[in-house]
Structures are given as C-alpha cells and as structure tokens.
Amino acid sequence: MLTKYLNIKFDREGSRAECTPAILAKSVAAIVLMDTKLLGTRILNQSALAPRINLPLAMVKKAWIILSDDYQLIDAKPGRGTTFVGSLSYERMQRLEKLIKNDANCAYPALLDKKLPQLVDPSFKVRLWRAMNTHVDLPVTQQQQRIIDGMLPALAKLTGSKLNCAIADNEVYYTDDYAKLITDCCMMFTPSKSTVVLLTPVSAETYHAIVSAKRKPLFLTQTALAAMMDELEMHCRNGLIMGMVVIGMMGPYLINDSDYKAAWKRLTGLRMIYNFEIMLDDRFAGMLQVPGFRDIIESIGSQVIFIYRISIHETLYDANVIAADADHIGRLAKRLAGKGELLAPAIAFALLRLVKQYLSRSMDLNGHPPLDAIITAARNKLLEPEIFIRQHISNQQGYLFYLEPENGRFPRDIYRKLKAANIHVIHPDTFMYGSKYTRGIIISVLSSQIVRQVERDIEKLISTLKNYIKK
Numbered sequence: 001m002l003t004k005y006l007n008i009k010f011d012r013e014g015s016r017a018e019c020t021p022a023i024l025a026k027s028v029a030a031i032v033l034m035d036t037k038l039l040g041t042r043i044l045n046q047s048a049l050a051p052r053i054n055l056p057l058a059m060v061k062k063a064w065i066i067l068s069d070d071y072q073l074i075d076a077k078p079g080r081g082t083t084f085v086g087s088l089s090y091e092r093m094q095r096l097e098k099l100i101k102n103d104a105n106c107a108y109p110a111l112l113d114k115k116l117p118q119l120v121d122p123s124f125k126v127r128l129w130r131a132m133n134t135h136v137d138l139p140v141t142q143q144q145q146r147i148i149d150g151m152l153p154a155l156a157k158l159t160g161s162k163l164n165c166a167i168a169d170n171e172v173y174y175t176d177d178y179a180k181l182i183t184d185c186c187m188m189f190t191p192s193k194s195t196v197v198l199l200t201p202v203s204a205e206t207y208h209a210i211v212s213a214k215r216k217p218l219f220l221t222q223t224a225l226a227a228m229m230d231e232l233e234m235h236c237r238n239g240l241i242m243g244m245v246v247i248g249m250m251g252p253y254l255i256n257d258s259d260y261k262a263a264w265k266r267l268t269g270l271r272m273i274y275n276f277e278i279m280l281d282d283r284f285a286g287m288l289q290v291p292g293f294r295d296i297i298e299s300i301g302s303q304v305i306f307i308y309r310i311s312i313h314e315t316l317y318d319a320n321v322i323a324a325d326a327d328h329i330g331r332l333a334k335r336l337a338g339k340g341e342l343l344a345p346a347i348a349f350a351l352l353r354l355v356k357q358y359l360s361r362s363m364d365l366n367g368h369p370p371l372d373a374i375i376t377a378a379r380n381k382l383l384e385p386e387i388f389i390r391q392h393i394s395n396q397q398g399y400l401f402y403l404e405p406e407n408g409r410f411p412r413d414i415y416r417k418l419k420a421a422n423i424h425v426i427h428p429d430t431f432m433y434g435s436k437y438t439r440g441i442i443i444s445v446l447s448s449q450i451v452r453q454v455e456r457d458i459e460k461l462i463s464t465l466k467n468y469i470k471k
Contacts, residue, residue, distance in 0.1 A: 001038060005031045006053045016054060021062035024055065028063065029071050029100055032084060033093065040086040040125045043074065071096065072448060086125055086367070087314060089116065109422040110457035111447035116314050117368045124367030127357070128315060131350035138349070147337070148348045154355045159323045161359070162282075162308065170326045173333045176318045176343045178309075179209040181336075185305060185322075186213035188331055189277050190243025197232060202248035204430055206281065215243060225263035233270055242276040244305075282308035310351065311365040319343055319351050371446070374454055375399060378445040381458045387466065392440070400426070404440030408469040414441060421464045423457075 009027060010016045032038050043049070046064060050057040064082070067074045073096070076082040088096065095109065152169045160167040175181050186196060186209075195216045198207075210217045218235075222228045236242055245267065271278055306323040310316060322332065336342065343351065358365050375398070382393045382401060392402045411417065418425055418441075426442040443461065445454050 001035070001041075002028065002031065002043065003049065003052045005035070010053065019055060019059065021059050021066060024059060024063035025066035025071065026100055028067060029073055029096060032073060033096060033100070036088070039084050039088065040122045041084055042122070043082045043084065045081065069453075071099065072453070075450075083122060086122065089114075089314065109424055110460045111424050112443040112445070112457055112461060113424045113426045114444050114446040116312060116317065117366075117371070117446045121367050124313075124364075127354065128313070128350065128367065131353040132315075132346055134353050135346050135349040147342070148345075148352055151348065151352050154352055154359065155321050157359055158310070158355050159306070159308075159321060163306065163323070167323055168326065171329055172321060172323045173329050173336065174319060174321050174343065175336050176320070176347075178307075178318070178320050179205050179212075181307065181320055181322060182206055182209035183213045184332060184335055185277075185279065185307075186210055186215045186244065188335065189305070189328060190215060191241055194241040194243030195235075196243055197235070197245045198248065199228065199232075199245055200248045202246060202281070206246070206248060210246075229263050229266040229270075232267070236270060236274045242274055244277040244279055245271075246279045246281060248281045277305055279305040279307065282306070310355070311367075313365070313367050316347070316351060316354070316365070319347065371399060373451055374445050374448075377451045378454055378458060381455050382462075385462055385466070387462070387469065388440075399445050401443050401445070402440050403443065403465075405469045408471045409439055410441065410465070411468055411470060414465075414468060417468055418461075418464065421460075423461055423464060425461070 006027060009031075010019070044052070046060045047057060050060045053060075064074065068076065073085055074082055075085055092111075095111075151174065152172055155172045155174060156167045156169045159172050182205075190196065190213075193214060193216070195218050196210045197218050197220065199220065207217055220228050220231050222231050232245070267278065270276075304324070305328065308321055310319045310321060322329070324332075342348070354365060375396075378401065379393055379396065382388060382403065383390060387406055388403045389406050392404055396402075415425070415427060426444055430442070443458075445458075447457055448454055
C-alpha cells in the first residue's frame with residue numbers, strides 16, 4: 001500500500017529527480033496521516049522498496065533515519081522487521097502535521113508530557129480489532145444490553161487477581177467516566193461538606209472531581225509516612241469531619257516506604273475510630289508492579305474502595321472498575337445505570353473478550369512492552385548531573401518524575417521557556433501536589449519505547465534547565 005501511494009505521488013508530480021531523503025520522509029509521513037490504517041503495519045525492507053519506487057537505496061535509508069529519529073513514526077526491531085508505530089494520539093498527529101508543514105528535516109521536539117504510550121504491539125492491534133467487532137455479529141437485542149452478560153464475573157476475577165484476594169460479582173462495577181465516578185463516590189459515601197484527605201499527589205481531574213462533590217480536598221504537609229499519620233490523627237482529634245482518605249497512584253511518591261505496613265495499620269485503625277472511607281486509586285492500569293501495593297491491599301474487605309483503569313491503551317483507557325463492599329456497589333450501580341454512564345457496547349464487548357484472554361494468560365491488556373527499562377534509564381540519566389533533589393527521582397517507580405533543583409529554583413515562566421526550546425513537559429495544572437511540591441516540574445517518560453530516544457530527550461531537557469536554574 002505504501003509503495004502504491006508513493007508511486008502515484010511521484011508519477012503524478014514527476015518529482016523523482018528532485019527527491020531528497022527529507023522529501024521522501026515527509027511524503028511517507030503525509031501518507032500515514034492520510035491513511036491511518038497503515039499504523040502498526042509492516043514496511044517492506046529498504047532494499048526491496050527502493051527499486052519498486054525507483055529511488056536510490058541510499059536515499060531510502062537516510063529517509064528511514066529521519067522517520068525514526070525525527071518523526072518517530074517507524075519502529076525497527078531485530079528479527080521482526082520495520083513497522084509503523086501502532087497509534088498516534090490527536091496531540092501527536094497535530095505535531096506531526098505541523099512538522100510536515102514547516103520542515104521535514106527539523107528535530108522532533110522532546111516529548112516529555114505524554115500520558116499514554118504510543119507504540120503498540122501489532123499483534124495486540126489485531127486482537128483489539130477482532131474484539132471490537134464482536135458485537136457486530138450479535139443479535140440487535142444483545143447489542144443493546146446495558147450490562148454485558150458475563151462482564152461482572154470477569155471483572156471480579158480480574159480484580160481478585162490484582163488484589164490477590166477473592167472478589168464477589170456484586171462487589172465490582174464499571175463505568176466510562178472516571179471524574180464522575182470520583183464525584184459520585186464522594187457524594188454517596190461521605191458526609192455532606194466533609195473533608196477528603198489526599199495522602200499522596202493526585203491528578204487535577206481527581207482534585208476537581210472532589211470539589212464538584214462539594215467536599216473539601218486537603219493535602220497533608222508532611223512527607224514521611226509516620227509524620228503523615230500523626231498529622232492525620234491530629235486533624236481527626238481536632239474535630240475535622242473526615243469523609244475519605246484518598247491514596248492516589250498517579251503521581252510520584254507512591255507508598256513504597258519501608259514503614260508503609262505500619263502506616264497502613266495506623267490508617268485502618270484511625271478509620272475504625274473515626275469512621276471515614278479509604279480509597280485506593282490505581283491509575284497505572286497494572287502497567288507497573290508497584291512494590292508494596294499488593295501487600296497493602298491484600299485485606300481489602302469492606303475497608304477500602306478500590307478504583308483502577310483496566311488498560312492504559314488509548315482505546316480502552318476509559319474503562320474504569322470500582323471494587324468495594326456489596327452495599328457500596330449496589331448503591332453506586334443503581335446511580336450509574338440510571339444515568340447511562342456505562343461503556344459503549346462496542347468497547348464493553350471488546351473489553352470482556354480481552355479480559356477473558358488476559359485471565360487465560362494468553363495476552364496482556366495494554367499491548368505494549370514493559371516500561372521498566374525506559375524508567376530505569378530515565379532515572380539513571382536524571383541522577384547523573386546531581387542538580388535535582390535525588391530522593392524525588394530515586395523513590396519513583398512510575399513513568400512520572402518530579403524535578404526540583406537541589407540548589408536554586410526555576411523561574412516562574414519555565415514552562416514557556418521550555419516550550420520555546422521545543423521541549424514539551426507536563427503542565428503544572430495537570431497534577432495536584434499540595435504546597436510542598438510547587439518548586440519543580442513534572443515529566444513523563446512515555447515519549448518513546450526506545451531507551452536511547454528517551455535518554456536524548458532527557459539530555460536536552462537537562463542541558464536547557466541548567467541555563468535557567470536561579471541560585
């Protein structure tokens with residue numbers, strides 16, 4: 001298909017004689033934007049492609065380097081050939097269009113602001129496509145089901161495998177609106193105008209969902225777990241109406257401290273005395289194995305409301321599952337079903353099929369290689385210059401890193417300066433950290449699944465930041 005498109009273009013324009021590697025790369029990128037069905041497909045090897053499009057092999061090789069390094073549009077794997085990347089987010093498509101329009105040979109910006117990995121295993125794309133077509137072959141009456149038959153039992157098994165404990169079918173539910181789910185939980189399970197304590201950093205989406213429920217979010221000022229528990233107990237004793245404690249899994253500072261078991265014991269003890277809810281929010285979608293997390297929630301019972309995304313893949317990302325005691329779930333399910341806040345049927349049927357495949361251990365639910373190597377490389381690269389506070393970096397297992405200068409501070413317009421340098425990092429409004437995390441910036445290392453590319457992006461970031469740190 002790519003060969004056909006290129007020949008049509010060059011034959012129509014008669015431009016082969018003026019073609020350069022940059023023009024060829026630009027043409028290929030434009031074709032992919034025009035026909036996104038090419039994403040995830042295998043590309044003919046260079047030596048076979050060159051004669052078919054009547055261009056020199058050397059030119060094709062140089063064009064492929066531009067497509068890989070600048071456009072980040074192709075992925076070469078030893079023994080598996082070269083393929084186009086699995087998917088493109090709307091944001092990345094916009095940047096690609098801008099890059100094509102301006103200059104095909106300019107350096108691709110350092111993308112350290114991604115929320116979802118873009119490269120997907122082609123075999124996962126095929127399975128997803130097949131799963132998405134499941135509902136088409138069903139009778140109309142089944143296509144219109146509000147709760148897909150077999151969904152809750154499958155989700156109960158999936159949740160039980162995550163938590164390493166038995167979960168009943170009536171202790172889980174699902175929805176497509178994460179923010180509304182948080183708001184509903186606050187409204188239904190906490191007293192009116194009560195306080196929701198944010199034990200760890202949370203996304204701005206979570207923060208504003210709590211505010212929408214007319215509950216007051218409260219960040220603790222302490223960072224050590226024991227000190228946080230002391231501060232929490234002080235608030236309880238001083239008469240603060242405590243509705244819920246939220247332990248978020250999206251930002252840095254996950255609960256992996258050596259004292260987490262003692263802290264968890266104190267937290268559940270305070271809950272018994274002051275009767276507040278505990279919510280665990282696993283936004284990593286099982287992508288990473290977070291040390292200690294399984295131990296923390298092994299006795300979930302009726303003490304904890306557990307919310308997680310099933311997959312971090314962009315098509316399945318809106319599938320949220322909540323696990324709690326049957327009474328909580330029964331009340332919530334009635335509210336969600338009444339308002340129609342469930343997954344679209346096509347997504348739901350696909351999800352059920354993929355979850356069953358996951359439970360049979362025949363596949364994962366995210367469709368991308370493990371990110372451990374990327375995270376480790378990023379951590380090592382960030383620790384090298386010794387200009388950032390080390391504990392913020394070394395304690396992080398997730399794909400987000402909080403960077404704060406060891407000595408000095410960033411200027412207030414650091415985000416504008418980085419954007420001018422063609423470096424895109426996470427905007428401060430994306431996450432809520434409380435007053436103790438306001439002096440740094442946040443980056444994501446999901447920009448690529450190629451270690452060297454992430455390292456180059458971080459090197460460019462560090463080189464730029466060094467010029468702006470004020471003593």
